[in-house]
Amino acid sequence: MALDQIPESPEEEMGFLDHLEELRWHLVRAVASVLVFTIVAFLFKDFIFDVLILGPTESDFWTYRKLCELSSLLDTPALCLEPFEMDIQNRNITGQFVWHIKSSLVVGLVIAFPYAFWEIWRFVKPGLRSNEKKASRGVVFVVTILFLSGVVFGYFIVTPLSFNFLQNYTLSPKIDNDYDLSNIIGMVATLALACGVMFQLPVVTYILSKAGIVTPKLMRSYRRHSFVVILVISAIITPPDVMSQVLIALPLTFLYEVSILVSKRIERKRIKREQEEAL
Structure with a gap:
């Protein structure tokens, strides 16, 4: 076969514009x-608002009921929170329609997150080396589980307890609490999404450890500092009540300890690999 008849390799190196085109798709x-999921959520308006978004504002919400059941089981009234009623108003003529769209977008983002992240990972994965691909197996599953766990934690734990505390906190009986729709929806979305993002701490630690930026020794030495940072972050994203801050700080502290174990495992593998290469 002549040289000019040899077929070209099917795995030609892609140019910069080709990479951009692939990333675009x-x-x-x-x-x-x-x-797509935003449109679906938009169509199911009654469920999204009456059940999902406004659920934590009702005294019979799942979290409150379970806390009362736990309170009865432990024979202590401390966990059965005081009933409350929140009056929600809309003070903008376009408010209900605009927040209908925004709320549907948030729900669509949460539901579509696993597929959306998988699409981004499909673009990143071919650029990794074989050992990096092997080490990153299951990353889509882990990231998705951590994100959804954070969203569920923020929605079922942090949000309702924050609502209960703030509603029952009064300066004077002469002051009535009338909440704007934007405040309620914004608080639910912020707490749920913020917890979902912060639950990615072990994944971030894994990446930084693989890059040699973070080591278990470094994380242990800054354990106290990290706890202060966690409290500051919790105070920023939560309402100004101690209970909400502690509720977010506790799982983040646990995830920090898990991250130390993740970093330790990566360091152990790296040391083992270097010893094998030295032989």
Whole structure:
């Protein structure tokens, strides 16, 4: 066979513009998935608002009921929170429609997150080396589980307890609490999404440890400092009540300890690999 008849390799190196084009289509599919679930959420308005978003504002919400059941089981009234009623108003003529769209977008983002992240990972994965691909197996599953766990924790634990505390906190009986719709929806979305993002701490630690930026020794030496940072972050994203801050700080502290174990495992593998290469 002549040299000019030899077929070209099917795995030709992609140029910069080719990479951009591929990234564009991955992003298009990721955004499309969010939009699809946003439209679905928009159509199920009654469930999204009456059950999902406004659920934590009702005294018979799942979290409050379970706390009362636990209080009865432990024979202590401390966990059975005081009933409350929140009056919600809309003070903007376009408010209900605009927040309908925004709320649907948040729900669509949460539901579509696993697929959207998988699309981004499909673009990143081919650029990794074989050992990096092997080490990153299951990353989509882990990231998704951590994100959804954080969202569930923020929605079922932090949000209702924050609502209960703030509603029952009064300066004077002469002051009535009338909440704007934007405050309620914004608080639910912020707490749920913030917890979902912060629950990615072990994944971030894994990446930094693989890059040699973070070591278990470093994380142990800054354990106290990290606890202060966690409290500061919790205070920023939660309402100004101690209970909400502690509720977020506790799982983050636990995840920090898990991250130390993750970093320790990576360091152990790196040392073992270097010893094998030295032989």
